[in-house]
């Protein structure tokens with residue numbers, strides 16, 4: 001195992017206040033393959049990888065119908081998978097677009113769907129140490145998201161406590177798909193640890209493996225459908241977390257919903273408020289409107305931006321969901337559905353633009 | 368202010384209600400453990416006949432999962448979409464300040480002038496329309 005220093009690092013440029021103009025809340029670094037993390041695995045698990053010829057985390061049954069899911073111009077050289085070369089990544093995302101802070105989101109939350117929870121825990125730690133050494137240490141514009149084994153809350157809490165107080169770690173990253181809705185008490189120790197360590201819970205598009213169909217209707221046929229339907233999982237998680245009283249238990253807890261869309265938020269707020277009025281007795285701990293809890297505890301990222309034919313409709317949705325408080329820019333670099341910070345949005349009022357591109361993320365992540 | 372005798376006390380035993388028509392208004396008169404309350408028989412939500420709803424207790428929770436159930440019989444739940452109203456005040460449980468049903472004062476008065484030599488009710492229920 002490598003000797004990564006786990007103490008919070010001394011004050012560096014990270015703590016120096018500076019004028020920020022663009023924060024990207026979803027930037028996917030990648031490994032070049034499991035070989036990259038072998039040096040960070042305990043010997044038993046490194047040998048397990050070699051013996052079993054484990055190659056990849058559980059993945060969706062949907063071949064990604066565009067560029068294999070990647071921006072084709074984002075592959076370093078001819079080989080390498082997009083996002084796997086630090087220098088290329090810095091040039092093509094941070095320098096080209098003037099990103100001041102990029103929240104690294106990897107592609108590793110599917111460790112939660114490995115059947116072997118011990119392996120998931122070991123792999124999570126290795127991925128985190130690898131990220132700290134080979135990414136976060138290379139550029140102070142990076143912030144890290146912890147990979148955690150959600151199938152084993154005890155191990156997940158251990159990992160959060162091991163690294164969660166580092167100033168360059170700002171959240172854990174989990175997928176919208178899950179074995180059971182996140183409001184259920186099984187997950188409470190994880191939320192408690194996040195709150196205690198001042199970490200956001202980033203919930204990202206995805207979730208495959210030992211889990212349910214991604215829609216209540218069953219398994220759709222195409223990536224096109226899966227990608228569109230994904231907002232259903234986000235909605236179910238949001239409703240679960242509110243209904244179960246997670247934020248009464250952990251009042252400091254905040255979720256960033258990443259790549260799940262956002263135009264559905266008004267619907268969920270309205271429907272939940274309406275149902276709460278008649279069904280409140282099931283969850284009498286809900287003593288204020290669910291929509292107020294949502295606005296206080298959830299933030300959402302922009303990509304893939306909704307693209308109605310009429311720009312005014314998008315601005316109306318922004319108003320309905322109080323985007324000046326809730327919405328944060330994300331690019332999803334280097335994936336095929338990347339959003340350009342300069343081209344993806346209609347003209348926005350200056351103040352709203354600043355909230356979306358900087359302030360909401362700065363406040364959430366304490367940047 | 369007008370006073371309307373609507374029933375003898377014995378006509379509305381504890382836990383029961385009587386829906387009466389007063390000055391063209393449908394009003395439910397409820398006996399909650401010996402105390403009488405009257406509310407308009409129309410829900411402020413979508414106009415369901417509120418007074419046909421069940422009377423229930425009040426569920427509250429200090430913390431998720433720790434439910435206490437008090438004031439049994441004092442909450443009227445709309446038969447349509449389940450909104451709850453405090454019979455004593457007409458205020459809804461979910462938004463007591465802004466969502467209410469009209470409630471009316473109810474008095475119980477002694478009968479004084481009855482002289483018939485038969486057994487009669489001694490008290491009657493009066494709804495006050497304001």
Ligand code: FES
Nearest residue numbers: 410412413415445
């Ligand atoms: S009409 Fe009474 S709750 Fe809807």
